[in-house]
Amino acid sequence: MPFTPFHLGAGILAKSVLRKRFSLMVFTLSQVLIDIEPGYKMFTQSQEDLHVLTHNLPAAIAISLLAAGLWIAWERIRPARYTQAEVNLPVLLFSAFFGTLSHLFLDGMYHLDMRMPQSQWQIAQTTYGALSGTEAICLMMTASGLIIFSVATLAKSPSMQKMK
Numbered sequence: 254m255p256f257t258p259f260h261l262g263a264g265i266l267a268k269s270v271l272r273k274r275f276s277l278m279v280f281t282l283s284q285v286l287i288d289i290e291p292g293y294k295m296f297t298q299s300q301e302d303l304h305v306l307t308h309n310l311p312a313a314i315a316i317s318l319l320a321a322g323l324w325i326a327w328e329r330i331r332p333a334r335y336t337q338a339e340v341n342l343p344v345l346l347f348s349a350f351f352g353t354l355s356h357l358f359l360d361g362m363y364h365l366d367m368r369m370p371q372s373q374w375q376i377a378q379t380t381y382g383a384l385s386g387t388e389a390i391c392l393m394m395t396a397s398g399l400i401i402f403s404v405a406t407l408a409k410s411p412s413m414q415k416m417k
Contacts, residue, residue, distance in 0.1 A: 257288075259359070259387075259388055259391035259392070260284050260355070260356055260359060260391065261280075261281065261284070261395065262390075262391040262392060262393070262394035262395035262398065263280075263351070263355040263359070263391070263394050264277050264280035264281065264284070264348075264351075264352065264355075265277065265394065265395050265398035265399065265402075266394040266395070266397055266398035266401070267280070267348075267351060267398075268280075268398065268402070269397075269398040269399070269401040269402035269405070270398075270401060272405075273344075274343075274344055274347070275344060275347065275348055275351075276324075276340045276344055276345065276348040277348075278324075278337070278340075279320060279321070279324050279340060279344075279345055279348035279349050279352070280348045280349070280351060280352040281352070282320045282323065282324060282349070282352070283316060283317055283320040283348070283349045283350075283352030283353045283356070284352050284353075284356055286316050286319060286320055286323075286353075287307050287308070287312075287313065287316050287352075287353050287356050287357075288307075288356075289307065290304070290305070290306050290307040290308070291304060291307075291308075304360065308356075308357060308360055308361075309357075310357070313353035313354055313356070313357050314350075314353070316349075316353050317346070317349040317350045317352070317353045317354075318349070320349040320352065320353075321342075321345050321346055321349045324340060324345055324349075325345070328340070359387060359390075359391065362386070362387040362390075363385065363387045363388075
């Protein structure tokens with residue numbers, strides 16, 4: 254499935270740990286860009302493998318750079334109502350590269366047409382109820398990230414500061 258929310262688990266976990274050193278928005282942009290090919294092929298009902306052009310290391314690097322460039326352009330033209338802080342270049346590049354490379358790794362565990370190492374298939378073939386091993390890992394990353402973020406936010410709250 255293109256643009257799957259399962260991939261966001263890696264980004265949510267990274268954001269909860271790295272906070273200002275990671276952009277979840279840039280990560281998400283890179284996730285959407287890398288899945289344009291499978292999305293298009295599914296929409297047009299193409300008989301080709303879904304992951305031919307964009308799901309390999311050279312393409313992932315190029316897509317990371319494209320995501321970074323698009324984000325820089327967005328920051329220059331965005332309307333005033335979108336007042337999020339600008340993303341500095343190291344954070345921008347790290348978030349984009351983490352997005353595409355984690356996407357490759359997770360899709361490699363899940364999709365037969367990607368031809369990834371056999372060790373990844375062992376994880377993907379494990380099932381946890383209705384979930385595959387890959388889906389379970391993604392959901393565990395999401396839950397871990399949300400817990401870490403919640404605990405860190407609660408610890409910084411004024412009511413918790415008074416208790417110290």
